């Protein structure tokens with residue numbers, strides 16, 4: 001990167017040195033030559049003629065300068081482009097096999113079978129993770145920060161491949177599946193919502209090119225972002241800024257929920273943000289995802305009790321292994337990692353009236 005910067009700023013330096021030397025020396029030489037001519041040889045040349053020549057010369061520098069600048073710009077762009085092309089030429093680590101399998105009727109049955117994983121060999125991240133997510137059900141993954149929760153979900157759309165064991169969807173190992181089909185089946189609202197620089201509309205159309213305005217509005221309504229969109233002067237055509245910079249964390253997440261609703265994937269994955277949102281914003285997100293969790297096969301990485309309670313089963317990850325699993329009630333009673341997390345983290349934002357500390361959840365029991 002430093003090399004690139006140096007290359008970029010060095011390109012053209014030499015041109016500028018030469019050009020500015022000429023701009024300064026040029027008129028001097030003309031005056032000198034003119035003066036000598038008048039004195040020694042040809043007295044028909046006047047001082048006026050020479051002044052005109054000098055004036056013309058300086059006017060010529062402008063265009064010549066811009067012409068030379070083209071060359072400098074070209075060199076600078078090439079320095080950048082080489083870098084971009086190097087990046088494009090990089091081979092993807094995840095490759096589709098030559099004859100990928102297809103799933104006719106995706107159901108969203110996800111099985112982790114003794115999965116081991118590391119980013120760097122000396123530091124194992126996941127150790128012997130096994131669980132099954134049945135179609136229509138939902139699993140909440142909880143655990144301390146850095147325990148490997150996001151890593152688990154990254155393995156499903158094959159952002160990385162497992163080192164040992166396997167991840168399969170509807171009975172087919174993900175490594176044998178058609179990649180685009182696999183990724184189409186899965187909708188992820190990630191911890192760090194990614195929006196690209198464009199309008200809200202562009203960001204929504206990205207998942208479904210042919211979505212109509214009605215569909216988009218419906219999705220925004222369900223994702224609880226409709227009022228916000230309508231409050232904007234330009235509505236759906238509001239620019240979100242680079243990486244969604246002009247929106248708050250909660251607004252970004254709700255737009256990405258609207259995206260998921262448009263995409264309507266078989267499996268819904270929600271990696272809940274750890275960063276604190278205010279409770280109004282959290283409630284809006286909760287309201288938006290609750291119906292999705294109920295209607296779709298989902299995996300939720302949860303930090304808030306209300307999200308955890310929406311799931312059918314809870315898996316507690318600690319140091320890359322499954323430490324405990326069960327329902328909220330069972331886990332609180334067991335008095336292990338979950339109970340500790342529950343007391344220190346989960347119930348911070350919930351109203352105490354909702355929860356009876358023996359583990360019976362009054363408001364959410366159906």
Ligand SMILES: Nc1ncnc2c1ncn2[C@@H]1O[C@H](COP(=O)(O)OP(=O)(O)OP(=O)(O)O)[C@@H](O)[C@H]1O
Pocket residue numbers: 119120125143144145146147148149150151152191274
């Ligand atoms: N791309 C990567 N390269 C190397 N190490 C990574 C990478 N991504 C994550 N890690 C490491 O893997 C471990 C697990 O990370 P992961 O993101 O799965 O944690 P998490 O349980 O989702 O945490 P949080 O609750 O804070 O989101 C961490 O120690 C992290 O430093």
Ligand SMILES: [Mg+2]
Pocket residue numbers: 149150151191271
């Ligand atoms: Mg995470």
